[in-house]
Amino acid sequence: MVPGHVDVLIVGAGLSGIGAACQLRRRCPDKTFAVLEAREAIGGTWDLFRYPGLRSDSDMFTLGYSFAPWRAPKAIAAGSTILDYLRRVADEHDVTRHVRFRHRVVRAEWSSRQARWTVLVRRDDTAETVTLTCAFLYACTGYYRYDTGHTPRFTGQERFAGRIVHPQHWPADLDHAGRTVVVIGSGATAVTLVPALARRAARVTMLQRSPTYVLALPARDALADRLRRHLPAGWAYRLIRSKNVLLLTANYQLSRRAPGLVRRLLRRSVARRLPAGFDVDRHFAPRYDPWDQRLCVDPDGELFAALADGRAEVVTDTVDRFTADGIRLTSGAHLPADVVVTATGLELLALGGMTLRVDDVDVDLPRTVAYKGLMLSGVPNFAMTLGYTNASWTLKADLVAGYVCRLLRHLDRTGTRVVTPLAPTDGYRAPLIGLSSGYVRRGVAALPRQGRRAPWRLHQNYPLDLLRLRYGRLTDPGVRFSRADSAPRRSVDA
Numbered sequence: 001m002v003p004g005h006v007d008v009l010i011v012g013a014g015l016s017g018i019g020a021a022c023q024l025r026r027r028c029p030d031k032t033f034a035v036l037e038a039r040e041a042i043g044g045t046w047d048l049f050r051y052p053g054l055r056s057d058s059d060m061f062t063l064g065y066s067f068a069p070w071r072a073p074k075a076i077a078a079g080s081t082i083l084d085y086l087r088r089v090a091d092e093h094d095v096t097r098h099v100r101f102r103h104r105v106v107r108a109e110w111s112s113r114q115a116r117w118t119v120l121v122r123r124d125d126t127a128e129t130v131t132l133t134c135a136f137l138y139a140c141t142g143y144y145r146y147d148t149g150h151t152p153r154f155t156g157q158e159r160f161a162g163r164i165v166h167p168q169h170w171p172a173d174l175d176h177a178g179r180t181v182v183v184i185g186s187g188a189t190a191v192t193l194v195p196a197l198a199r200r201a202a203r204v205t206m207l208q209r210s211p212t213y214v215l216a217l218p219a220r221d222a223l224a225d226r227l228r229r230h231l232p233a234g235w236a237y238r239l240i241r242s243k244n245v246l247l248l249t250a251n252y253q254l255s256r257r258a259p260g261l262v263r264r265l266l267r268r269s270v271a272r273r274l275p276a277g278f279d280v281d282r283h284f285a286p287r288y289d290p291w292d293q294r295l296c297v298d299p300d301g302e303l304f305a306a307l308a309d310g311r312a313e314v315v316t317d318t319v320d321r322f323t324a325d326g327i328r329l330t331s332g333a334h335l336p337a338d339v340v341v342t343a344t345g346l347e348l349l350a351l352g353g354m355t356l357r358v359d360d361v362d363v364d365l366p367r368t369v370a371y372k373g374l375m376l377s378g379v380p381n382f383a384m385t386l387g388y389t390n391a392s393w394t395l396k397a398d399l400v401a402g403y404v405c406r407l408l409r410h411l412d413r414t415g416t417r418v419v420t421p422l423a424p425t426d427g428y429r430a431p432l433i434g435l436s437s438g439y440v441r442r443g444v445a446a447l448p449r450q451g452r453r454a455p456w457r458l459h460q461n462y463p464l465d466l467l468r469l470r471y472g473r474l475t476d477p478g479v480r481f482s483r484a485d486s487a488p489r490r491s492v493d494a
Contacts, residue, residue, distance in 0.1 A: 006032045008408070009119060009134035011352060013037035013099045014044015016385040016397040017140035018086055019065050022093040023401035026067065028408050034132070035095070036121060038104040038352065039146070042090055046083040048146055051170040053196025054079030057188045057297050061224065061240045062248065062392035065089060069237035075221040076299040101125070108137055109357040110380055115417045115484040117381065135417070138404060139384040140397075141352030143433075143447070150345040150442065156321040162338045167193065168346075174339070176201050182327060182335050184319070185343030186212040187437070188296045193343060195302035198311040205335055206314045207327070211286045212293065213266050216273060216301035245462055248391045252291055252460075259289035266290065273304035283314045291390055293437045348443025351384065368448045370432055371421035371478055372469065373458040374400045376448055380420040383407075389435050390460045399462075399469040410474050416481045424478070428452040434460070455479075 008024060010017050013035050021035050041047045046054075056063055060077045064070035068089045072081050090096045102125035109118045119132045149168035157164060165171060167189050177200040183190050186208035198204045223243065227236040255262045263285075270284045286293075298304060306312040317329040326336040356363035358379060368376040373396070374383050385400045387393030407419055429449040433440050450458045455478040459465060475481065 005116075005133045006034050007134065008033040008136045008138055008404075009117070009132060010035045010138045010140055011105050011354070012044065012140035012142065013039075013042040013101075014140065014142060015046070015063075015086065015394055016142065016387070016400075017044070018042060018090050018095060019394065019397050020138055020140050020385070020401045020404070021095040021098060022065065022067065022089060023398075023405055025093050025095060027402070027405040031408060033098060035099040036103040036105055037099055037101050038124065040101050040125075042096070042099060043083045043086050044142060046079050046086060049079060049168065049170070050172070051167040051189070051193060051196075052176075053192045055192060055299065056082060057192075057294075058392040059221065059244050060085075061221070061237065062244050063394050065394060066241070066398045068092070069233050071233070073225075074219045074299075075224060076217065076219045076297060103130075105352065105354040107355045107357065110359065110382075112359050112380070112418070112484065115381075136381045136383070136404075136408065139351050139354075139382070141349075141354075141384075143348055143350065143386065144346040145349040145353075148347060149342075150347050150438075151342050152344055154319050154322050156323065158322075159324050160322045160326075160337075160340065161324050162340065164340045164342060166342050166344075176339055178202050179338040180336050181205070181339045181341065182207055182337040183341045183343050184208075185341075185345070186210065187343065187345065188294065190343040191296040191298055191303055193341060194312050195298075195306040197341075198306040201311075204306070204312040205337075206312065207319070207329075207335065208283075208314065208316050209318050211282070211284050211316060212296050213286055213290055214270065214284060214296045214298050214303065215266060216269060216298045216304060219299035245391075245395065249461070249463060252390045255290040262290045266295075270304070273301050273308065275308055278307075283316050293435055294389060345438055345442075348440070348446065350447050356382070365448050366446060369421075369423045369429065369456050370448045370450050370458060372403070372455045373450075373465075374403060374469075375419075375421045375479075377421045377423035377456075380418045386432070386458075388460055388462065389433060391462055395462050396465065399465050403469040406474060411481070414481065415483065417484050418482045420480045420482070422478055422480060424451040424453075424456045426452060432458060434458075 008031055010020050017035055024031055024033050055078050056076055059075040060070040061075060102123055104122045104124055105119060106122050107120040117134050117137045121130045121132060149166045151166050176197055179201055181197050181201045181204045183193050184207050190206055191214055194204050194206045224240045227239055267280060267285055271280050317331050320328045320330045326334055328334050350365050363379055373386060383404050385397045387396045428451055431444045432447045432450050433444050450456055455476055
C-alpha cells in the first residue's frame with residue numbers, strides 16, 4: 001500500500017525515475033518516497049519498445065548512471081541489456097519495492113497554506129482512484145506519449161493487404177522472415193530497424209522524405225576495453241565517461257561553430273562505407289546543419305553494410321498512396337510490400353499528461369518558464385527531468401537528481417519548506433527544445449518556455465550544467481525560498 005504522505009513523490013519508473021530514486025536513497029536517506037509508474041514494469045522506453053534491433057542511440061558509459069558503472073561489453077547496447085541494467089541498479093539500491101505499478105497520476109494540486117501537494121492517482125489495475133500527498137513532486141515522465149506514436153494517415157492505406165505496424169507497439173506475432181518490408185522514416189528508429197529486419201527479410205526498403213545525418217561508430221569502445229582490463233571498475237568507468245563527455249561536447253560545439261566542415265566529414269564517412277556510384281548526396285546529405293536534429297548512430301556500420309550488400313535499399317521520395325500490394329510514390333514509382341513499418345516519430349506529451357494546479361489556479365504549462373531546465377516558474381516544490389537532446393539523456397537526469405537532493409537538504413538546513421522559481425521579467429520567451437525534428441515542431445508549443453539568459457536558459461551543455469547544478473549557488477534572483485506562504489497565490493502564469 002502506498003503511504004498516504006511521503007516527502008518526495010516520483011512520477012515515472014524509467015531511466016530518469018529509477019535514477020532519481022537511487023539518488024534519494026544515497027543522498028537523502030532520511031526522506032520518505034514512493035515511485036508511481038503507470039505501466040506494469042520498470043524501464044520506461046526500454047520496457048515499452050519491443051521492435052527488432054532495439055538498442056541505445058548513445059554510448060552506455062554516459063547513458064548509464066554516474067553512480068552505477070556500466071559493465072556490459074558493448075558501449076552501444078541492446079535494449080534488453082539496458083533493461084537488465086536498470087533492474088539490477090533498482091534492486092541494488094533497494095528502490096524496486098518503492099515502485100507502485102499501474103498507478104497513473106491524473107492531477108496534482110499544490111496548497112500554499114499546507115505547503116504540500118495533493119496528488120490524484122488512477123489505479124489501472126483496480127480502476128479505483130487514490131489520493132496521496134507529498135512535500136515535493138518530482139516528474140520523471142519523459143516527454144512523449146507512451147500509449148501511441150505519431151502515425152500519419154496515408155491515402156488508400158485501408159486497401160493495403162499486408163500489415164501496417166508502428167515500432168512503438170510492435171506485435172509479438174509479426175514474422176517478417178522472407179517478406180518484403182518498407183520502413184517509412186529516416187530517424188534513429190528507422191536506422192535501427194532496417195539492418196535488424198534485413199537479417200531475415202527478403203528485402204527491406206527505407207523510404208524517407210528527406211535524409212538524416214548518420215554516423216557509424218564501433219559498438220564496442222576499444223579504449224574502454226583496455227581500461228577495464230587494467231584498472232578498477234570504478235576508476236575505468238569514470239575515465240571512460242569523462243572521455244565520452246568530452247567527445248560529445250566537442251562534436252556538438254564543432255557542429256555549431258563549423259557546420260560546413262562537420263557536414264563534409266560526415267559525408268566522407270558515409271561515402272567510404274557505400275559502393276562507388278551510390279547517390280550519397282540524395283540519400284545522406286540533409287538540407288539542415290548537423291545537430292539541428294539529432295545525429296543517428298549506426299553501430300558497426302550495420303545500416304551501411306546492409307545497403308552495400310543489397311539486403312536493403314534507401315529511397316528518398318514521398319508517399320502518394322497505398323496500394324493493395326505496396327506504396328505508390330509521388331515520383332510514380334511503386335514499392336512492393338508485405339509489411340509497412342511507420343517509423344514516423346513520437347508524440348510529445350508534457351509531464352506524462354498530468355495537470356497541475358497551484359492554489360486553485362490551473363497551471364498553463366506554455367506560460368511557465370523553465371528554471372535551470374528543471375523547475376517551473378510559479379510552481380512550488382516541483383521538479384522535472386528533461387534530458388539532453390545533443391548528448392545522453394542520463395547525463396542531465398543525473399544532474400537534476402543531484403540538484404533536487406541539494407534543494408531538499410537546503411530546505412532542511414535553513415528551516416524553509418517551500419522553493420518557488422520566479423519568471424524572468426524581460427518578457428523574452430523561446431521554445432524549450434531547439435531541435436527542428438518533426439516530433440518537436442508538432443508538440444513544442446505545449447511545453448514550458450525558456451528565457452534569454454541563466455537561470456532560465458537551457459544550455460544543452462553538460463560541463464556548464466555540471467558546474468551550475470552540482471556546485472553552483474542554490475539561491476539567486478530567479479528563486480524564492482520561504483517557510484510557507486501565508487495566503488494562496490492568485491496566478492501561476494509566467
